[in-house]
Amino acid sequence: MTDVSTTSAVTQKLRFYQKGTFTVGNRLVSERERSVQASIDRSNALTCGHRACQGCGEALGARYAIDAAMRATGGKLIAVNATGCLEVFTTPYPETSWQVAWVHSLFGNAAAVATGVAAAMRVKGRGDVRAIAQGGDGGTTDIGFGCLSGMFERNDDVLYICYDNEAYMNTGVQRSSATPPAARTATTPAIGSEPGNVFGTGKSVPKIAMAHGIPYVATASVADLHDLERKVTKAMGIRGARYIHVHVPCPLGWGSAAHDTIRLARLAVESGLFPVFEAEHGHLTASRKIRRKVPVTEYLQPQKRFAHLFSSEHGPQQVAKLQAVADRNIVEFHLLDQEGDV
Amino acid sequence: MAEGIAFCRPEVVCAYPITPQTHIVEALGEMVRTGELKHCEFINVESEFAALSVAIGASAAGARAYTATASQGLLFMAEAVYNASGLGLPIVMTLGNRAIGAPINIWNDHSDAMSMRDAGWMQLFAETNQEAVDLHIQAFRLAEELSMPVMVCVDGFILTHAVERIDIPDQADVDAFLPPYEPVQVLDPEQPISIGAMVGPEAFTEVRYLQNYKQNLALRLLPEFAAEFEARFGRDSGGLLRTYRADDADLLVVAMGSVNGTIKDTIDEMRADGVRVGLVTLVSFRPFPTQALREALVAAKHVVVIEKSFAIGMGGQLANNVDLALRNAAGAPQVHSVIAGLGGRPIIRPSLHKVLRRAVADPWEGMHFLDLNETIIAKELHHVRKVRRSGPTAENILRHLSVGMQQEAAK
Amino acid sequence: MFQVRIHGRGGQGVVTAAELLSVAAFLEGKHAQAFPSFGSERTGAPVVSFCRIDDKEIRLREPILEPDGLIIQDPTLFKGLDVFQGLKAEGYLLVNSNKSIEELHLADMAAKLPDGHVRVSPATELALKHIGRPLPNVALLGAFAALTGIVQLHSVIIAIRQAFSGKIGDANVAAATAAYDQCLRRSLSFGHVETD
Numbered sequence: 001m002t003d004v005s006t007t008s009a010v011t012q013k014l015r016f017y018q019k020g021t022f023t024v025g026n027r028l029v030s031e032r033e034r035s036v037q038a039s040i041d042r043s044n045a046l047t048c049g050h051r052a053c054q055g056c057g058e059a060l061g062a063r064y065a066i067d068a069a070m071r072a073t074g075g076k077l078i079a080v081n082a083t084g085c086l087e088v089f090t091t092p093y094p095e096t097s098w099q100v101a102w103v104h105s106l107f108g109n110a111a112a113v114a115t116g117v118a119a120a121m122r123v124k125g126r127g128d129v130r131a132i133a134q135g136g137d138g139g140t141t142d143i144g145f146g147c148l149s150g151m152f153e154r155n156d157d158v159l160y161i162c163y164d165n166e167a168y169m170n171t172g173v174q175r176s177s178a179t180p181p182a183a184r185t186a187t188t189p190a191i192g193s194e195p196g197n198v199f200g201t202g203k204s205v206p207k208i209a210m211a212h213g214i215p216y217v218a219t220a221s222v223a224d225l226h227d228l229e230r231k232v233t234k235a236m237g238i239r240g241a242r243y244i245h246v247h248v249p250c251p252l253g254w255g256s257a258a259h260d261t262i263r264l265a266r267l268a269v270e271s272g273l274f275p276v277f278e279a280e281h282g283h284l285t286a287s288r289k290i291r292r293k294v295p296v297t298e299y300l301q302p303q304k305r306f307a308h309l310f311s312s313e314h315g316p317q318q319v320a321k322l323q324a325v326a327d328r329n330i331v332e333f334h335l336l337d338q339e340g341d342v
Numbered sequence: 343m344a345e346g347i348a349f350c351r352p353e354v355v356c357a358y359p360i361t362p363q364t365h366i367v368e369a370l371g372e373m374v375r376t377g378e379l380k381h382c383e384f385i386n387v388e389s390e391f392a393a394l395s396v397a398i399g400a401s402a403a404g405a406r407a408y409t410a411t412a413s414q415g416l417l418f419m420a421e422a423v424y425n426a427s428g429l430g431l432p433i434v435m436t437l438g439n440r441a442i443g444a445p446i447n448i449w450n451d452h453s454d455a456m457s458m459r460d461a462g463w464m465q466l467f468a469e470t471n472q473e474a475v476d477l478h479i480q481a482f483r484l485a486e487e488l489s490m491p492v493m494v495c496v497d498g499f500i501l502t503h504a505v506e507r508i509d510i511p512d513q514a515d516v517d518a519f520l521p522p523y524e525p526v527q528v529l530d531p532e533q534p535i536s537i538g539a540m541v542g543p544e545a546f547t548e549v550r551y552l553q554n555y556k557q558n559l560a561l562r563l564l565p566e567f568a569a570e571f572e573a574r575f576g577r578d579s580g581g582l583l584r585t586y587r588a589d590d591a592d593l594l595v596v597a598m599g600s601v602n603g604t605i606k607d608t609i610d611e612m613r614a615d616g617v618r619v620g621l622v623t624l625v626s627f628r629p630f631p632t633q634a635l636r637e638a639l640v641a642a643k644h645v646v647v648i649e650k651s652f653a654i655g656m657g658g659q660l661a662n663n664v665d666l667a668l669r670n671a672a673g674a675p676q677v678h679s680v681i682a683g684l685g686g687r688p689i690i691r692p693s694l695h696k697v698l699r700r701a702v703a704d705p706w707e708g709m710h711f712l713d714l715n716e717t718i719i720a721k722e723l724h725h726v727r728k729v730r731r732s733g734p735t736a737e738n739i740l741r742h743l744s745v746g747m748q749q750e751a752a753k
Numbered sequence: 754m755f756q757v758r759i760h761g762r763g764g765q766g767v768v769t770a771a772e773l774l775s776v777a778a779f780l781e782g783k784h785a786q787a788f789p790s791f792g793s794e795r796t797g798a799p800v801v802s803f804c805r806i807d808d809k810e811i812r813l814r815e816p817i818l819e820p821d822g823l824i825i826q827d828p829t830l831f832k833g834l835d836v837f838q839g840l841k842a843e844g845y846l847l848v849n850s851n852k853s854i855e856e857l858h859l860a861d862m863a864a865k866l867p868d869g870h871v872r873v874s875p876a877t878e879l880a881l882k883h884i885g886r887p888l889p890n891v892a893l894l895g896a897f898a899a900l901t902g903i904v905q906l907h908s909v910i911i912a913i914r915q916a917f918s919g920k921i922g923d924a925n926v927a928a929a930t931a932a933y934d935q936c937l938r939r940s941l942s943f944g945h946v947e948t949d
Contacts, residue, residue, distance in 0.1 A: 078403060078529045081538075088540060096536035101529040103402050104538030106425050109395035112387065116354060116399025116407070117529065119383035123353040123405055129531055131399075147395060150388030448791065500814050504788035505772045507779055603812035690815045 024064075024225045036068045036229050043070035043099065045079075050097040051089040055258025057222045057248030057265065058086050058163040062134065064222075065161055065246065066100060068229040072236035073130050077101070078117050082110035082135030082144060085170040085250075086163060108143035110135045111151040114158040122157075130236060131157065137164040137178035141205050148205075152212035152241045159235050159242040162205065165250035173253040177203050180273070181325065182318040183305045185253075190308035199321060206245045206279075213282040214241040221247040221276055223266035227288065231278065247274045255304020267299035272326035275333040287333045296323045343436070343496070344369030346475030348379045349516040350434075350482045352408040353523075354400035356385040358393045360415040361448045362498035363438035367410055390415035394422035394433070401431040402537055404528040406482065409433065412498055413440035413454045420458065427462030427553065429538060430527065432485035432492075434478060435463075439599065439650075440498040441685045445736040449686020450498040451650040452599065455627070456659050462553050464492040464560055465628040466580070467598040471501050472508040476579035477625075479511065480567050482520050487563060488556045489526040495627075497600040499686070515574055557629035564626055582631035583624045585638055587613060591620030593702060594642040594675070596635075596664055598624045601648065601682070601689050608694040619698060624660070635667040642675045646701045648694075648712075650683040657709050678705055682712035718742045754807040755903050756817045760836045761826030764796035766890035770824070771802035773894055773916060777908035778806040786811045799830055806903060820844060822901055824893050826876075828857060843867055845901045849889045851875035872900050872939065874932050883928040884921070895929030899936035906933045 024035040036042050045066040052059035070077055078101045081087045087104045090097045105113045114133035121129045133151075135144055140162040151158055167185045168174040175185040175197055182196040190196050209217040215238050220228040228246060235242040249265050251258045268274035269288070273296060276288035297319060300306040309315040309322075330336050344366050355374070357367040371386075373379035383400075387393045390411050397407035411419065416437060426433050441447040442454055455465055466481060468474035474496045481492040496502055527537060541549055561582065568581035578584065586606055588594055595605055602623045612619045622638045624631070639645050645668075647661040656662070661679035668674040678701040683689045693713050700706075721742045726732045757774060761767035768789040775785035783806055790801040803817040819839040825848045830836050840846065844866060846859070850873045854863050863871035874896035876889030884891075891913060898906045909929055914922045 076531045078531065080399060087538075091536055091539035093539055093541045093545060096539060098536050099534060101531050101534040102536045102538075103399070103529055104536075105395060105398050105402075105429070106421050109391060109398070109422060112392040112395035113399035113402075115385065115387075115392075116356070116396035116401070116405075117403040118399075119354045119356075119385055119396065120400040120403035120405035120407075123381055123383045146389055147392050150392050153388070154386065156385075499791060500788065503768075503791070504786060505775050506786045506811070507784055600814045604814045606812045688816050690818065691813075 022224060022226070033226075035064070035226055036071050037064060037225070042067045043075060045070050045077075045098060045100040046090060047097050047099050049095065051092050052085070053089075053250075053252050053258070055249075055251040055261045056085075056089075057250060057261045058136070058165060059089070060225075060261070061163050061220075061222050061228065061246045061248045062086055062161075064225050064228050065134075065232045065244070066132070068232040069130075069132055069159070069236050070100065072233045073128075076129045078103070078121075078129060078131050080105070080110050080114040080117060080131065080133045082133070082139035083107040084136035084139050085165075086134065086136065088170055107139050109147050110139060110144060111158065111160055112147040114160070115151050115154070115156040118157045130159070132159045132161065134161045134163065136169070137162060137166060138168040138176045140164075141177045141203060145205075149208075149212065152209060152214050152243070155214060155240045157239050157241070159232070159244065161232075162243070162245045163248045164245055165248050165253060167250075167253050169250050169253045178205070180322075182309060182322060184308060185305070190312070193314055194318075195308045195312060195314060196305070196318070199318075206243065206277075209243040209245075210279045210282045210284075212241070214243065215239075215280060216242040217245075217279040218243075219245045219247070219274070219276050221265045221269050221274060222249070223247075223262055223269055224276070224288070227276070253305070255307070256302050260302055264299065264302060267294060270294045271296045271299045272330040272335055273299060273322070275329045275335055277333050284333065287335055289337065290330070290335045293330075293336065296326050343471065343474050343478070343502075344373065345510055347408060347436075347478050348373050349511055349513050350408075350479055350520055351406065351517075351522075352379075352382055352434075353405035354383045354385065354397065354407045355409070356387050356393050356396040356400075356407075357410045358387050358390045358415060360390070360412050360440075361438075362440060362450075362502040363410040363412050363436060366436060366438075366502070390419040391422055394419040394426060394435070397433045397435075398422060398426050398429070398431055401426075401433050402429070402527070402529050404523070404525045404530070406486075406523040407431075407433050408435070410436035410438065412438040413442050413448075416454045416458060417442065420461075423458050423461045423463065426491045428549070430489040430553075432482070432489055432523070432525075434481045434485055435491065435493050436478070437493045437495045438498040438502045439495050447685040448498075450500050451684050451686065452495070453651040453684075455493065455495045456651045456653070458493070459628055459659065462490070462557075463628065464490060464557065464626070465495060466492065466626055467495045467624065468497075468501065469600060469602045469623060469625075470508075471496075471504060471506050472577065473579045473625075474501060475508060475511070476571065476575070476577060479516055479520055480564075480571055480580045483567055484560060484563060486523050488560060490553070490556050490560075495599065500600045509575075509577070511575055519571065519574055560626075560629050561631055561633075564629075580625060582626045582634045583622055583638060586621040586623065588620030588622060588638065591618050591642055593617070593619045593644045593646065593698065594622055594639055595619065595646050595648060595698065596622045596624060596639070596660065597648045598627060598660065599650070601650070604689055604691060605648070605694060608691045608698070611691070612695065612698065617699075627660070630663050630667075632667045635664065636671060639664070639668060640671050640674060644678065644702055645675045646678045646680055646698055648680045648682050648689075650681075652681045652684075652709060661709075676705065679709045680712055681709050684711075687713060715743075717746070754805055754811065754813075755821045755901075756819065757804040757806070757822040757824065757897075757903075758817045758820040759802045759804070759824040759826065760830055760834070761800055761890070762796070762830070763798045763800050765800075765826050766888050767800045767802045767826055769916070770826070770890035770894060771804040773891065773909065773912045774804045774897070774904065775806070776912040776915065777894070777898075777904040778804075780908045780911055781904060783808060784811050790816055799834060822897065822903065823847070824897055825849060826889055826893060828852075831857075837862065840866075844870065845897075846871045847893060847897050847900055848873045849876040849893055851878055870900075872896065872936055874936055876928075876932055879928050879931045879935075883931060884924040891925045892928040892932035895931070895933035896936040899933045906930065909933075
């Protein structure tokens with residue numbers, strides 16, 4: 001009797017879920033795989049001493065992003081910051097934790113100010129000096145939306161990085177147009193038949209950026225900092241308008257544990273609620289596949305801002321709606337397709 | 343004016359269209375395209391707020407930045423206006439003076455300039471198109487010397503759309519007067535600094551104090567630059583103020599902008615009638631030349647302030663500031679406040695004659711609105727008293743006006 | 754000081770007319786000022802523009818309430834507006850029309866003004882003929898130069914060429930010259946010799 005299991009006709013496809021490493025301080029990996037942060041020569045553009053909360057996703061994301069940009073440009077970088085948590089906790093008078101040329105103008109004009117910086121560099125024959133604009137979701141999706149769109153439409157040579165913690169955190173957790181459905185914020189209380197942020201609201205700035213046809217759009221998460229660095233590095237190698245939208249949990253605003261920041265970020269990605277993808281000139285070019293799909297509840301439960309979904313009568317309905325959002329993302333961005341598919 | 347501004351070698355020009363400044367910016371854009379204006383980035387922005395923000399970024403990064411707006415546009419960039427002066431950026435902006443709505447009005451008055459008079463920008467008012475050109479050249483020099491932005495106010499339509507004789511300066515002369523921009527603070531990757539930090543109660547007062555201190559320095563610099571300008575270009579332009587037939591005047595008029603031309607003609611006519619009347623033309627509104635104005639006015643018996651704006655609920659801003667200049671002066675003249683030209687209403691000599699004579703013969707309290715249509719006012723007040731839902735005021739007045747005109751025509 | 758008020762409708766080049774006139778005067782070494790009175794910009798709406806000419810600096814900024822010269826680019830304006838308001842007793846009136854003064858019901862007004870001070874000019878027709886577009890403004894300037902002598906035709910021509918280059922400049926010059934000639938001929942035929 002032939003033992004079928006040993007014939008070569010039967011091939012078992014092995015899937016390697018993890019290539020490389022998520023750990024970012026690791027200097028034991030090859031040079032190529034090492035993060036910018038792992039290097040002693042990193043610019044430390046956002047250095048220690050700032051006043052961010054314990055577990056702040058934005059401080060984490062900004063540190064990785066700006067150092068990656070500094071390496072990519074050989075330190076020839078000017079950063080423009082919108083008003084918000086990042087600006088506030090990095091420049092408490094009379095100190096600054098920025099070791100990069102940095103300017104803060106207003107809440108809604110970071111994109112326009114960066115346009116001005118880039119123009120000044122061009123006119124002075126210093127096109128090698130690049131401009132980065134950064135802001136939170138409030139400064140980007142709401143009050144800064146007009147200037148952002150203007151910058152996109154002109155294809156100004158600016159990389160705009162949005163650190164999305166899904167509400168106006170610095171002023172006390174009020175909702176923004178990036179606040180996810182059903183989330184409780186100071187201005188969307190968990191009361192009534194649609195507790196939290198009302199459904200049907202919210203806009204995807206990455207998709208709007210794609211609609212402008214700009215050279216590069218990407219979403220990233222502090223769950224995968226190698227990926228964030230890679231995307232920033234890639235963006236700095238491109239001229240024209242670029243946009244990176246980084247998902248950054250906020251323990252204070254989300255009501256989560258400080259030590260859960262990266263875990264929550266990963267759950268957002270793995271549930272499909274935060275799709276991680278890249279696009280060029282309006283077309284999706286790559287998406288990060290979900291390794292192990294989780295139901296949205298696993299992501300929502302550790303956050304007090306979603307607590308009402310698990311205690312109210314309307315909760316299950318809203319959870320179902322959120323699951324539907326995640327499922328739609330999975331389809332739209334091909335988050336569960338075979339590796340190599342787009 | 344665009345040519346004059348081009349001679350200043352702006353490096354970044356960014357503006358959003360609004361009547362009445364559009365053609366200035368369009369001309370600059372064309373000059374950049376044709377190569378007539380070199381080393382200049384012209385950026386089409388999507389709002390006035392973006393316009394000044396782009397200028398802020400460019401200026402902070404070391405480029406000479408210019409923008410232009412008026413009226414509603416100035417308000418739309420209001421946050422950035424305060425930001426630019428608070429950060430100490432030497433941006434020059436043309437303000438094509440236009441009334442602020444509602445009611446929407448595209449014609450000239452000074453309400454837009456007045457809305458930003460506290461923002462920390464220097465505000466200079468041009469009397470003629472020649473002075474408009476000259477003031478821009480002086481403005482860049484002043485702004486960069488003090489690291490403080492300057493607004494050059496040019497009456498919308500009356501000056502912005504007028505064609506008149508001007509001497510175009512020589513590029514070499516402008517270069518000699520206005521050297522390349524050397525920033526006091528600059529975003530430089532080689533020497534990185536942070537600009538725009540939060541400043542708490544411990545230091546905010548000092549920052550504001552120093553802004554005021556700098557504007558006081560401008561009180562000295564403005565006449566110095568004007569003198570240097572005259573020596574080089576042969577024209578008396580700028581400075582703090584200038585007088586016309588004021589030496590022996592019992593009655594002095596104070597005004598800003600293009601209306602001074604009409605007032606001069608009126609004064610000549612009155613002088614021919616033996617009236618000792620003269621004029622003080624204020625060029626610098628911010629910084630307000632308290633001392634210089636006091637010296638110019640104190641010997642007169644009557645001062646009539648004619649201005650194209652007023653603070654609703656208070657009175658004329660210029661009249662108020664003139665009062666300030668004369669405060670506690672021994673034997674100070676009576677100050678009479680005239681509000682004229684609002685929303686573009688023409689200021690004509692017959693009306694000026696009447697009001698200047700009335701100021702002496704039959705003075706009034708508070709504001710006198712030149713050429714106010716009292717019939718319409720009475721009609722509207724009557725209408726409003728009759729019925730609760732009386733409708734929008736502006737539309738009612740327009741209707742009263744057209745009915746009145748029809749009745750006139752029927753006669 | 755010589756003050757000219759030009760009435761027309763948006764799109765007829767009323768503003769340009771005032772500017773060209775001021776440039777012509779400037780070329781003759783005079784002081785000149787031209788400015789418009791705007792409504793919201795749309796074609797067809799009544800537009801007024803002003804031009805002052807003087808031998809000394811012009812400081813006045815009022816609209817022109819008492820014109821020495823009046824140019825009416827569009828006679829349909831007669832119905833809605835009092836375009837003649839303030840015209841000086843010795844003033845000049847030029848109307849764009851191919852009708853006669855009598856047909857335009859202007860005979861009474863012409864009688865009150867000095868002889869030869871009121872003219873019609875078929876400027877639109879001349880423009881159509883020479884430029885191919887019904888833009889009467891430049892032709893009217895030619896006629897106005899002939900009528901008033903406040904500027905020479907020569908200066909008007911240079912001003913036109915500064916504003917319009919190439920074939921368009923040529924065409925406009927032709928229209929202005931034709932209108933000038935016609936205006937002169939008319940006055941000669943009435944038995945008056947117009948001095949430049």
